[in-house]
Amino acid sequence: MNNFIFSNHDTVELARKYGTPLYVLSEDIITSNAEIMKNAFEKCNIDYEINYAGKAFLTVAMCKIIENAGLSLDVVSGGELYTAIKAGFPMERVCFHGSNKSIAEIEMAFDYKVGKVVADSEYELGVLDRIAEEKKYTPKVMVRVSPGIEAHTHEYVQTGRIDSKFGVPLKLMGKVLSDVCKFSNLNIIGLHCHIGSQIFDEKPFLIAAETMLKLMKGLEENGFEMKQLNLGGGFGIPYLKDDSVFDIDEYVQKLVEFAKDKCRELGLEFPKLLVEPGRFIVGTAGVTLYEIGTVKEIPHTRKYVSVDGGMADNPRPGLYDALYHAVVANKMTFSDEDEELVTVSGRCCETDTLITDVLLPKCEAGDILAVLNTGAYNYSMSSNYNRLPKPAVVLLKGDKDQVIVERETYEDIVSKDRLPNWYK
Ligand SMILES: Cc1ncc(COP(=O)(O)O)c(C=O)c1O
Numbered sequence: 001m002n003n004f005i006f007s008n009h010d011t012v013e014l015a016r017k018y019g020t021p022l023y024v025l026s027e028d029i030i031t032s033n034a035e036i037m038k039n040a041f042e043k044c045n046i047d048y049e050i051n052y053a054g055k056a057f058l059t060v061a062m063c064k065i066i067e068n069a070g071l072s073l074d075v076v077s078g079g080e081l082y083t084a085i086k087a088g089f090p091m092e093r094v095c096f097h098g099s100n101k102s103i104a105e106i107e108m109a110f111d112y113k114v115g116k117v118v119a120d121s122e123y124e125l126g127v128l129d130r131i132a133e134e135k136k137y138t139p140k141v142m143v144r145v146s147p148g149i150e151a152h153t154h155e156y157v158q159t160g161r162i163d164s165k166f167g168v169p170l171k172l173m174g175k176v177l178s179d180v181c182k183f184s185n186l187n188i189i190g191l192h193c194h195i196g197s198q199i200f201d202e203k204p205f206l207i208a209a210e211t212m213l214k215l216m217k218g219l220e221e222n223g224f225e226m227k228q229l230n231l232g233g234g235f236g237i238p239y240l241k242d243d244s245v246f247d248i249d250e251y252v253q254k255l256v257e258f259a260k261d262k263c264r265e266l267g268l269e270f271p272k273l274l275v276e277p278g279r280f281i282v283g284t285a286g287v288t289l290y291e292i293g294t295v296k297e298i299p300h301t302r303k304y305v306s307v308d309g310g311m312a313d314n315p316r317p318g319l320y321d322a323l324y325h326a327v328v329a330n331k332m333t334f335s336d337e338d339e340e341l342v343t344v345s346g347r348c349c350e351t352d353t354l355i356t357d358v359l360l361p362k363c364e365a366g367d368i369l370a371v372l373n374t375g376a377y378n379y380s381m382s383s384n385y386n387r388l389p390k391p392a393v394v395l396l397k398g399d400k401d402q403v404i405v406e407r408e409t410y411e412d413i414v415s416k417d418r419l420p421n422w423y424k
Helices: 011-018 027-042 060-068 078-086 103-111 122-135 170-178 203-221 248-266 279-285 316-320 410-414
Strands: 022-026 048-053 072-075 094-096 116-119 140-146 187-192 228-230 272-275 286-298 302-307 326-328 339-345 353-361 368-372 392-397 400-405
Touching (some): 011 022, 011 368, 011 392, 011 400, 022 027, 022 279, 027 048, 027 060, 027 248, 027 279, 060 072, 060 078, 060 400, 072 078, 078 094, 078 103, 094 103, 116 122, 122 170, 187 203, 203 248, 248 272, 279 286, 316 353, 353 368
Parallel strands (some): 022 392, 072 094, 094 116, 116 140, 140 187
Antiparallel strands (some): 022 286, 286 368, 326 368, 339 353, 392 400
């Protein structure tokens, strides 16, 4: 077979059947990634919880996959929470996150009795407490800490630095929690931190664990016993052929041994450990299929291969120089002489480069380009820039394929437009 096969499906046939651009997602790969992470924790014989970070990719069908895989769900907005509600996701397994939650969102989270809320600031603890009192409901709350750790990843996705909008600065935690007695309507069960995304080095994760355990001990000495520690997500996945693979098994083992040692040293009871992976669960489970249109060669300069999507369906290259690999799905067998270095351009009215340099077999209009590992932060970050309808999402499971998000139509694009009275 000359075509690119993804999760046992011929991607050229998928492109023909559903049109392009097309997000393709494999349930089998998502489930396998979830299993890898669960097994890593199971082996350590500890109390743990894996919260899938819905921001990476969330639809009603995805909630079902996550529920069946036995994971919990981290949501960061009323929209993500509503998706989980629509899917009938068990609310006790939902953790409500977000750096500036609205009052309406907090009320919604309490009304639906989500399992946990992560408070992002002292101000928010006060708001949560007030709403909890009004609703006569005592939510389980974790407090997000900004641990002051620099992870080796793009600065836009470093979220645990001192200079960060997220979480309570480490140095202020003592003060914030000494005020905790003010928050008598909250059940504060633990601490949270998330140091960044697409991290391959395990060292910053271990430093974060140590920092947080010391903080927990300090707080315990001041009468605030915490039983749960959420170390966030951020586990890197390979985007390019030569990228390394984050060995989750080895990492979890190291983390647990390290944390057990630290707890022993500190005289702290080993807490329940939580993680919040998004990319690790869904990133490798997706590919995006495009049809190639214009191929433009600028002599001695560059060859541009244009596709029928771009920054509207994948803003990551433009946002933080994210790198991707691609293949020509209908030309999987070719000789080295047929290969050429090209730049893959999106169709939007910006530079809109999807991949700066990639070796591809000679491309022609009508070829199908498959950009790999687009499962995370592509559909969820997509926009209607240039009034482009969003692509459909097709889910693969075994030999089955089915649309889980319909392709938008031009009518969808104008459906929320209204003419003011003076033009009617
Ligand atoms: C608080 C929090 N948790 C989890 C995640 C998921 O990160 P990743 O997809 O890199 O695992 C993010 C990503 O931004 C985050 O901000």
